[in-house]
Amino acid sequence: MKLKIVVGSVLIAGFIIFGAYSFMESNVKYVTIEEAKKTTRKVQIVGEWVKEKESYYDARTNQFIFYLKDDNGDVVKVVHNGAKPNNFEIASHVVVKGRYVDGIFESQEILTKCPSKYQSADALKQYQN
Amino acid sequence: MLGRFLIYIAFASSLFATIGYYLSFKGRKSLIQKARLSYHISAIFVILASAFLLYLILTHQFQYTYVWSYSSTDLSTPLLISTFYAGQEGSFMLWTFYTAVLGLFLMSYSRRNGYEAEVMSVYSLVKVLLLLILVVKSPFEYVWETWPNQVHEGFVPPEGRGLNPLLQNFWMVIHPPIIFMGFAAMAIPYSHAVAALLRREYLTWVKPAMPWTIFAALALGAGLAIGGFWAYETLGWGGFWGWDPVENSSLVPWLIAVGTIHTMYVQRRTGAFARWNLGMSILAFILVLYSTFLTRSGVLGDTSVHSFVDPGMWVYLLLISLILTFSFIGFGLLFARRKEIPKVKVESDLLSREYNLFLASALLLIVAGFVIVGTSSPIITKILQGKASAVDVSYYNKTTLPLGIIMALLIGLAQTMWWRRTNPEALMNSLLFPTAAATVFTSILIVAGVREVLMALFVLTSSFAFFVSLRIAYKIARGNPKYIGAYLTHIGVALFFLGVIASTKYDKTQVVSLPKDQAINVFGYKLTYIGNQKIDKEKVAYNVKVEKDGDSFIAPLQMYFSEYNQGVMRHPYIFSLLNYDIFSNPNLLAFLVKNTLTNDLYLSPMSLEKSGGFNPHTTGDLIILDKNQEKVVGDYTLKFIRFDMSSEDMAKMMSGQDFAIGAVIEVTYKGKKQQVIPKIFYRNNMPVPEGVKVGDKQLTFVNLNVESGQIAVSLRSNGAVSEFQDEPVEVLVIEASVKPFINLVWFGVIVILAGFVVSMIRRISEVKK
Numbered sequence: 001m002k003l004k005i006v007v008g009s010v011l012i013a014g015f016i017i018f019g020a021y022s023f024m025e026s027n028v029k030y031v032t033i034e035e036a037k038k039t040t041r042k043v044q045i046v047g048e049w050v051k052e053k054e055s056y057y058d059a060r061t062n063q064f065i066f067y068l069k070d071d072n073g074d075v076v077k078v079v080h081n082g083a084k085p086n087n088f089e090i091a092s093h094v095v096v097k098g099r100y101v102d103g104i105f106e107s108q109e110i111l112t113k114c115p116s117k118y119q120s121a122d123a124l125k126q127y128q129n
Numbered sequence: 130m131l132g133r134f135l136i137y138i139a140f141a142s143s144l145f146a147t148i149g150y151y152l153s154f155k156g157r158k159s160l161i162q163k164a165r166l167s168y169h170i171s172a173i174f175v176i177l178a179s180a181f182l183l184y185l186i187l188t189h190q191f192q193y194t195y196v197w198s199y200s201s202t203d204l205s206t207p208l209l210i211s212t213f214y215a216g217q218e219g220s221f222m223l224w225t226f227y228t229a230v231l232g233l234f235l236m237s238y239s240r241r242n243g244y245e246a247e248v249m250s251v252y253s254l255v256k257v258l259l260l261l262i263l264v265v266k267s268p269f270e271y272v273w274e275t276w277p278n279q280v281h282e283g284f285v286p287p288e289g290r291g292l293n294p295l296l297q298n299f300w301m302v303i304h305p306p307i308i309f310m311g312f313a314a315m316a317i318p319y320s321h322a323v324a325a326l327l328r329r330e331y332l333t334w335v336k337p338a339m340p341w342t343i344f345a346a347l348a349l350g351a352g353l354a355i356g357g358f359w360a361y362e363t364l365g366w367g368g369f370w371g372w373d374p375v376e377n378s379s380l381v382p383w384l385i386a387v388g389t390i391h392t393m394y395v396q397r398r399t400g401a402f403a404r405w406n407l408g409m410s411i412l413a414f415i416l417v418l419y420s421t422f423l424t425r426s427g428v429l430g431d432t433s434v435h436s437f438v439d440p441g442m443w444v445y446l447l448l449i450s451l452i453l454t455f456s457f458i459g460f461g462l463l464f465a466r467r468k469e470i471p472k473v474k475v476e477s478d479l480l481s482r483e484y485n486l487f488l489a490s491a492l493l494l495i496v497a498g499f500v501i502v503g504t505s506s507p508i509i510t511k512i513l514q515g516k517a518s519a520v521d522v523s524y525y526n527k528t529t530l531p532l533g534i535i536m537a538l539l540i541g542l543a544q545t546m547w548w549r550r551t552n553p554e555a556l557m558n559s560l561l562f563p564t565a566a567a568t569v570f571t572s573i574l575i576v577a578g579v580r581e582v583l584m585a586l587f588v589l590t591s592s593f594a595f596f597v598s599l600r601i602a603y604k605i606a607r608g609n610p611k612y613i614g615a616y617l618t619h620i621g622v623a624l625f626f627l628g629v630i631a632s633t634k635y636d637k638t639q640v641v642s643l644p645k646d647q648a649i650n651v652f653g654y655k656l657t658y659i660g661n662q663k664i665d666k667e668k669v670a671y672n673v674k675v676e677k678d679g680d681s682f683i684a685p686l687q688m689y690f691s692e693y694n695q696g697v698m699r700h701p702y703i704f705s706l707l708n709y710d711i712f713s714n715p716n717l718l719a720f721l722v723k724n725t726l727t728n729d730l731y732l733s734p735m736s737l738e739k740s741g742g743f744n745p746h747t748t749g750d751l752i753i754l755d756k757n758q759e760k761v762v763g764d765y766t767l768k769f770i771r772f773d774m775s776s777e778d779m780a781k782m783m784s785g786q787d788f789a790i791g792a793v794i795e796v797t798y799k800g801k802k803q804q805v806i807p808k809i810f811y812r813n814n815m816p817v818p819e820g821v822k823v824g825d826k827q828l829t830f831v832n833l834n835v836e837s838g839q840i841a842v843s844l845r846s847n848g849a850v851s852e853f854q855d856e857p858v859e860v861l862v863i864e865a866s867v868k869p870f871i872n873l874v875w876f877g878v879i880v881i882l883a884g885f886v887v888s889m890i891r892r893i894s895e896v897k898k
Contacts, residue, residue, distance in 0.1 A: 018528070
């Protein structure tokens with residue numbers, strides 16, 4: 001019976017360590033562009049799309065390219081694997097997840113944060129005049 | 130006013146029912162009649178309130194904020210009905226509706242089994258708190274109440290905002306009603322556990338609780354399956370599962386409920402694991418509440434693709450107090466009574482069925498633990514790091530893969546075990562065939578290309594589980610098919626695992642550019658983009674002709690700008706056995722059976738391009754022109770005069786539709802002055818410039834800055850373009866993928882659910898005995 005308890009607790013401890021390790025490993029931290037340049041880990045950056053600079057979709061490689069400016073005012077070229085995300089134009093800010101490699105931020109996922117539509121009655125107002 | 134009134138009465142009477150039931154349990158037996166009556170009244174008023182909301186939706190009463198927010202006059206009746214639960218208030222209404230109706234069945238069920246007062250006092254409290262949410266966050270709010278300073282009283286909007294196009298789908302019509310049935314049903318095992326603690330009747334309660342637990346798991350499981358199919362078929366996720374918080378939040382209580390079923394089975398037989406079962410039954414419902422909190426309170430707001438609406442402080446606090454209340458009641462009682470719960474000695478032999486069933490239950494709990502920790506990661510990181518961030522999807526895959534391997538192995542082993550103690554020799558004998566078959570099967574797959582160690586192991590244990598379950602199921606089917614439920618479910622789980630491995634690990638994806646009317650070969654199919662057409666006021670279908678072996682079909686891939694979501698929507702088209710175009714095109718079925726039995730062909734639109742047109746890599750150096758300033762470029766003198774945009778284009782731009790903007794440029798070449806207007810067309814928000822010919826060159830308007838009055842153009846020799854292509858050709862870029870054996874996933878899920886149904890029927894008949 002004692003052996004079983006020992007085996008059981010070792011197993012549980014193992015699962016907890018394994019889970020905690022995977023958690024830390026997969027936790028994608030929010031960083032600034034400056035910090036992203038210093039690490040090879042997968043990170044995420046919040047910023048604004050620099051509309052003045054080029055942005056296009058390259059069909060041959062299926063990549064969407066644009067420039068992102070973070071809160072510190074740093075700008076980085078982002079190469080996103082995939083099409084231009086939904087809501088990209090009206091997003092108040094965008095979040096890119098990926099890695100910084102050789103002067104380019106290689107993004108695997110883009111989240112677009114939109115100004116909330118639910119809290120405004122603007123859409124109602126059109127009928128009121 | 131009427132709607133609110135109905136909710137208030139339902140709330141008050143269910144509160145009354147709860148108190149009445151509780152006092153009658155405490156000894157005032159005469160109150161039970163009144164409690165019953167109150168419960169009936171409250172259920173009737175919940176049903177009336179739901180019917181009233183449905184009536185408001187069907188008759189387009191847009192003065193109600195909820196109706197205005199999610200529906201419009203152009204929706205078909207099924208979709209209109211589905212707007213009932215498109216938003217938070219309505220989905221709480223639906224949940225409450227199910228809770229009320231299931232309670233009526235539970236009442237007569239528990240009355241027959243002699244524990245009505247206890248179980249109904251707990252269950253009715255769930256309804257009280259759900260109704261409290263509806264009091265605070267009412268679906269019956271008027272628009273002028275929602276926006277008191279902006280909308281005048283009595284105002285009726287002539288049209289609603291409409292339903293999110295992602296939800297305009299058959300699967301979405303049936304998905305929430307099934308999921309919420311599961312959520313509501315999960316309160317029943319909880320109520321049984323608490324009632325058992327109240328009555329100090331720790332051993333016998335699992336018998337009547339078991340059919341309900343299976344029912345809750347069945348409903349939630351069916352909901353998860355349909356949600357997965359919806360993600361695959363409509364959302365264009367490319368798969369059926371994305372480890373999204375919304376999906377996880379139904380998966381976790383499901384895992385716990387399934388785990389509970391395993392140990393309930395042991396308790397019925399031997400009386401062991403009473404405390405474990407009480408705890409798990411309580412936990413399953415607490416996790417339903419916790420998941421609701423995660424997805425409904427706005428705490429995940431910034432870390433997911435899903436848009437989580439912040440429902441306001443009151444709902445946030447209510448949801449937290451809901452979790453605390455039911456945790457306190459459930460776990461508090463369990464803790465207080467822990468000493469008196471009889472401990473039946475568990476058969477601790479490693480080779481006993483009870484021990485292995487316990488391991489299964491514990492394993493499911495661990496999986497659920499990993500998933501809920503991942504889903505809660507924004508909260509955890511917020512506490513630890515001060516800034517919320519979600520874990521990557523890889524976390525879930527990494528943690529669940531080893532557990533899946535162990536689970537499959539356990540499924541195989543546990544089913545061959547006997548109660549109390551298995552004779553090792555007999556065990557070896559019964560494992561011989563499945564082990565051999567699984568080894569052969571895995572070896573074949575390794576030769577065929579399964580090279581990763583963990584994947585090969587997963588194939589091995591899954592196929593082992595499959596052969597074990599199949600063998601036993603075959604024997605039972607010849608004897609007494611009534612008992613086949615569990616084995617059927619485990620066959621389904623094994624098939625599901627194999628389908629998951631094949632379709633997610635060994636799928637092939639390729640991005641393909643399809644120039645119009647030009648056939649391109651992909652994965653053995655000939656694909657030709659043949660043009661596009663509008664299919665309703667928003668949606669555009671890009672038709673791709675798919676040919677193979679003389680058969681040809683049109684796949685309409687949808688891509689359009691959605692007013693509602695303010696973004697580009699992309700819907701895939703899938704050649705699979707579950708394609709519903711088979712009803713309108715009888716030839717399709719034969720084609721699908723021939724080609725997609727083992728491999729789905731999944732086509733998603735990415736973008737529409739123009740070849741020979743704009744490509745920043747080939748446009749050469751950009752020339753920046755300031756307004757009204759001449760610039761000399763070689764033989765050319767360019768002067769940007771003004772922007773050219775029609776009022777119609779202006780309106781289109783404002784509303785986010787396709788539009789065009791031109792730049793009026795004065796060009797002087799060889800003494801000749803002319804004005805040209807090169808344009809940029811925005812298609813699906815993608816700039817597509819079209820150049821104009823000036824002299825021997827091509828002038829292209831590439832970019833603009835309205836505030837500073839600057840434009841960027843390129844000027845390059847015309848020959849370079851015409852060498853390549855005279856006319857720009859439309860190119861549809863798509864992502865084509867083949868998903869091997871994804872049908873195993875669907876088939877596995879159906880078998881699992883069928884097994885649940887059989888088990889439930891068996892357990893119900895046992896209660897009646």
